[in-house]
Amino acid sequence: MLDRPRQLALLVATVAVLVPCMATRAADLELLVSSRQVYVGVPFQIQLVITNAREYEMRRHLGIEGLRQLRPPQASTRTLTINRRTTHTVTLTYEVIADAEGEISIPAITMILDGQEQSTAPARIVAGEIPRGPADATQLFLEVRSAHDTYFLGQTIELTLEIWLLPYHDDQHVVRFNHQAMFEQIGIRISQWGVFAGTLDEVQVQEILHKDAEGVQRAYFVYTTKRTISPHQAGSIAFDDIRVIVDYPTRIRRARSIFGGRYETAASRKIAATVNRAPIVVEKPPAEGRPPSFAGAVGTFDFTVTAKPREVAVGDPITLTLVIVDRSALPTDLALLKPPPLATDTTLTQDFRVSGDPPAGLVDGSRKTFTQSIRAMNAEVAAVPAIPFSYFDPKTRRYVTVSAAPISLRVHPAATLNDAQIVGGDGTSQQALTELDEVAGGILANYTGADLLLSSHAFAFTWGNGLALAIGPLAFGVVAAGRHRVRRVRSDGGHARRRRARREALRRLAQASESPDHEANLAAAAVSEYVADRCNLPAGALTTTEVLERLAAGGVAAEVLADVETLLADCEQHRYAGAMGGKANSIAERARRCLDRLERERLR
Template sequence: MKKIALYFILIFAVAVAHAQVSFELRAPNAVAQGERFRIEFVLTNAKAQRFTPPTITGVDVLAGPITSTGTNIEIVNGNRKDYSTVTYTYTVQALDDAKKIAIGASSVTTEDGKNYSTKASQIDVLAAQNQGNAQQRRQSGTVDKDAVQLRMSVNKSSVYKGEAVVATLRLYTQVGISGFESVKMPAFNGFWKQELTMDNQRPTRENLDGKLYESQVVSQWLIYPQRTGTLEIEQTDVTALVQVVTQASGSSMFDMFFDSGRVETVKRKLTTAPVKITVKDLPAPQPLGFSGAVGKFTMSASITTNEISANSGGSINVELKGVGDFPLIDNPVIEFPNGFEKYEIKQSEQITNSAGGTSGTRKWEFPFIARAEGDYTIPAVEFVYFDPSTGKYNTIKSDEFSVKVLRDNSAGANSAAIVSGVTKEDLKMLGEDVRFIYTGKPNFTKKDNFFLWSVTFFIAFALIILVFFGMLVLLKQQIKNRSDVARTKTKKANSTAIRRLKKAKSYMTVGANEKFFEEMLRALWGYMGDKLTIQVSDLSKERLRDEFERRGVNGEQGEEFLSLIGECELAQYSPAGSVDMSKVYEEALDLIGKLEIRKS
């Protein structure tokens, strides 16, 4: 029992030793004059021995520093992460005449004698909002046009082709929001995109155009431009469901104390401005061996053995590390000498997408078998990439590989021998070049009795001609059908929708609400796109309503279909359980069935 306890203590000690220690400042980016808020200094994965407080100007310190400790557990995708924290908290109030709050550098000394520090920082202080106007809006139930804003931003506006850009869609709000509908994200035409996870994103307070907002990242993408010139990120369209609490305008004491008001939902359409990015072409001339890799990389290459027997295998292992356009990188090329037989390349990778770019490691294994003995040299492995930070091409080159292939002594006397010093194309199997005399019954052919020009020959020829023309007719018909894309899509619309609905049902069974409604929207929009032969990206509720009227679709069925789409869009951003998934699923099946009956 003591051994087991000692074992777990040792594991814990090793885990703590390898945990990453950090010391950071946590504070809002902007506050209002006279507002109370907290400033925190957080030490992670270490025990503090001494804390050196910062100088803070522009505030009244109401309390602090107050020390607190905690242990946290995070489980992401089945991976558990334990970490401890020591937090020093100040409760402060911004001065009424302050414009900036300056927070000086702070430091902490841990028990192992190491020092960690934070950098000096500033907080914007904005004038307090006019309470009279806020009370007037509360009574009227209106929302200022700039109370909710949606903005798309990029971290770079001028890049090289293939250089990573981070696009961030951020929501700024001064009021409560219950959900969204009619969400239309940009298509990022001309870019290769990868959406980033938003697990650790927390709301912040920011100064936007001189006003204080609660800011939240809605979506974030890592995009790589694939064309040169001026590329544009299309506008994002979203309808926000803003919650407004209205209050009666009565002035009696009962109104003041007992009228808590009522909540109304106001729809506010939000649209981002298009964002333009200038994409420069890579410098010319491009070096030999460049295949489009852009970023910063290091490479290493090794061979499993430098001495093997003939007919034995080995491999060359190549490892690429760095930050760049990993998804677009081609395999390296290795030219093996004659006498080597190469096989399919094996690839593995550990890649992470973040706001810092696509980073990680990719490994290739090049298996081979040496067939003939001798001394060989395998050329060096080269990797050429473009570094956008310097604007130059860099070439990474490994050493050449010397391989000595020995005679295969494992072959038996009755085995086929390998001739030394020849390539695999020249290998001969000895003992098979002389044939034995055939002793079976011979099959003689009568003189002048040939298949050519016989009755059987003409029958076979006629059959071949008939089959040829039949195949030609079928091929032309098939080409005609495939060229009619609209007809093909219309025929397959129902089966495609049913397949997507089945996938949505599987999400419903496991209770995955968000994925269920996402798949339902794909099924409904995709069905109408295929039926009407219109790209899904070009569809909207207004266009569907016009198409229904133009094509004579039953008005009630059309409105039911549009209502079902709106219900699914709203459910994506509503609390779990607010919409009955089984009811939505059955309505979708029923509506598609009715529309199919009408078409037939």
């Protein structure tokens, strides 16, 4: 037994240990904004920080007036224990964007934490345009080019966007960013591309000399992308919704990594540019001189017609096949092309009935095929008349009508029935061609006898019988295995990512082989995304250091790790300094070998 003083001391020590651990702090909700000064069109983050809440209701949309939420929130958790006090934090990160200048009020945001309402304090932010310095117009400007300023409705328009970007120079380190490094400074995701949205995967680049606003000759990287459009209505096409944002470097430093000879951006500022050109005008083809057979086709076309069958009776269907071939300089959107209006062609409808609505047609490359049924109304019809097709030629600004050659037919009179051939007529009915033979004994002539009913046949087991019995259990097993696999994939998203990691990486490497200028960058991205997929890490490019740390932690062999490290170093050097000798030409193949070796490693 312990004496009383020692019992009291033990009790005090126990309470000192347990009380901090048992102390319960109330749940708390806090609002954080990445910046109180934001720029129009540039995404920024709003965070809701939930502290010490056992339960909470997910808020998927903020619904703040003046802000546009780009995607559902990303949730992250953290548990921190200090002096035996544990704090559990959940952070919901919302990516939003301001569409107009002005002050934006963020009201108090309410959530249910542990069954009780909690609200954040209101906040205010200011949205403004990206400030333009005197050098911005020299560093970045845009051009949209087209062959003409006026087009006709139905005509294909080819547009070219040119991004003129002045390369960054650093005299201290004697470094000039190459075209690939400068392209990475363009905010593809935060810029507004208008009609060029989705075309940035196919960008061409060249270096061009150009005089700036001060008359100084400078070398620019010009990134171009093309887009063809077919307007569906007359009007104008403006380009004021195109706004390109570039994170232009102002200072660089040697990268703080295990590799030497590489640089990273130490400071930068955002610059933006818009398109300064008049809208393109889209007009309807003129009404003057418009032929009746015109159905909206604009361009240059060939037209042929065939008919089957060519020997029919009056009223039998004849299938006309109308083929329109596009010969325009720019491919026409054949999905919008309509057939000639046969139902209103008087030379055709005076001898034929045109059935049904105008067909939709089938597009095959530069060819569109329509089928239409017609029926001859009398036996005197000798041919399908010449069918006209009209289109408007935008080059000559005139209507052109081409006609298919007439198609000869043989039309017979329709077969008729006399009264004697009609059931119920006054003629005498003919004798039946066939009669049923009467069986002697009538229905009693069936086989009878208990022996027939009780007779049995011996059952012999064969491979066919065994297979028939086994099909059911085998099918059940296959279905059960398939459902188990589906449930596993649905419940474990990382399993699907790991399975397709190598396939996705090889797809990116195939793009690298087709784009020598981007080979090093695509190869590095393929390796880093492969590691992210294998380790089930959040989507997005990993840094070189993170890739190597993750592979080392996963127990990858030192030799494989060294190969990956050398590969990424060469990719980084090529990214900033351009190709070195012939080394870059083998980067994609080296990356493929690294992926094959990593595939055989079992990452822990």
